[in-house]
Amino acid sequence: MSHQKKRAFNFKIETFKRYGVELDLKYAKKTWKLLEHAIHEIYNHKASGLSFEEHYRNAYNMVLHKYGEKLYSGLVATMTWHLKEISRCIESARKWGDHNMALQMIRDILMFMDRTFVPSSHKTPVNELGLNLWRDNIIHSSETQRRLLNTLIDCVNKERTGEFINRGLIRNIVKMLMDLGPSVYQQDFEKPFLEVPTNFFRAESQHT
């Protein structure tokens, strides 16, 4: 924002406060563009140059001046876009840590929205929203779900027959599934998982 524009913007806020002028849609759009850019930067690991205060203030002003809905729907769209991008890459589940870190930053920058707009309009809080979007776009994308399940079962079978496996990877995956909530862990993995050993031991018993 140039200096002059900034002054015009501040003046607008002053006018708003004094006479209750609604901040115009143009302002809201411009502010959202800044926040959208910040979310992209966060996902692209370029966040260190971002100012927390500036983006928090932008989000705060949007919510304060009744643009909470625009901010929230923008967030959903932007985060979904990023998760769809991630789901295209081969080892998307490995990006879980990145997503988690980005989610925490975004949640804190949008803290004011979480505190006021989210409860008053019965929306899902940012953190939970981020987990749900990850579940729907990554874990439940048919490609990933199949691959993830096969990898896990494969690893466990390998270990049963005495082969070396990457336990760290297994631990991270299981932790992610637990973090996503008991329903994700149980329905998506525990059930098919418990069926496999049955087959394994049946085969073993027929060998002898």
Place this chain on the structure above:
Amino acid sequence: MTDSKVETISRLAQWRIENFGPCSYRRSDPFKVGIWNWHLSIEKNRYLYVRLFPEPGRASKEQPPVARFVLRVSNVGANRRPYISPVHERLLRNSEDFVWPVDSTFHGRFIIDVEFLDLKIYSLNGSDSCSIWPNEIALQSLATNSTLRCLSRMLNEGIHADVTINTADGTLAAHKAVLSVSSPVFGSMFLHDLKEKESSTINIEDMSLESCMALLSYLYGGIKQEDFWKHRLALLGAANKYDIADLKECCEESLLEDINSSNVLERLQEAWLYQLDKLKKSCLMYLFDFGKIYDVRDEISTFFLHADRELMIEMFQEVLTVWKPV
């Protein structure tokens, strides 16, 4: 001449009597232990009667003492065993409340010791009596005052300040730790690897130097009433932005105190913006229940032209509640 002065140290009071002489009654000078002035008296009759009682007055009347104590009477020099009372615990209001008869006669110099084991303030309304030892209230207020002094110095002299705040018109120095414990927003600001953590600088463009200083004085516990009063609208905005609930409440209370015709519309607008229900309710009552809307006839048209639709609806509903058609 018998000295009537009682020496005290800590919880022990000691009355040295050089010579009882021919008199049969003697009362000590008052001596202070705890929050009361006390007297000892001795009376020679068949026994030696020792009494302990608080000096009559406000303290003993409004906060009568319950004392747990031991008395001891001993002859100086003589190789005699001292007389030691059992441990007494009683409410002492006047000289009749406690008397200890000692079955002996004392000649020459002798000493009376009172050792207070505990002193409580008797509760006149039936709740638990509380001990004056250790003196927690005094300790607490001492510690609080000293902490506030330290915090004020940290702010005013910038002692080990580790963050620079650039306001719209000047720069201030503060401490990340103080900001972080006062506001979850500042807490997150220094938590993530974003610009502020790296540069230790915050650009608060939407506050003036003076109002930001008032905010810091509040957070560091040393804000002055006149500064609060002068900057309360800016403080309200900051409290809302940085989620400092007690400050926000305090600003709302303050804004409730001086609603008048010239500021009621502005106050209503603030109440609407920051969702201050009490203030909003009061402004609406001021306008409609108390009929002051007729005092702001000119301004109200401008206000209606620009006010938020939802706020207008609320105002209209308030009118309907108040309005009683004949």
